[in-house]
Amino acid sequence: MFQRLILQDSAALYTIAAFSVAASIFVAVAWRAVRMRQSQVDRLGRLPFETATPASPHEPDSKSAAD
Secondary structure, X not given: OHXXXXXXXXXXXXXXXXXXXXHXXXXXXXXXXXXXXXXXXXXXXXXXXXOOOOOOOOOOOHHHHHO
């Protein structure tokens, strides 16, 4: 009976520890995003769209889709 009580207490401890780790990672990422320089925000905002990407051969043409 006592082994089960100890196991339940450790399960609660693991849950609190996991939540604390996840919350601290979230806070660290949010703090870094808030403190980012405007020049870096602009550069990262343009990053995915700097080069034109070719159309995928698996995408249907707009003419075929309209028919």
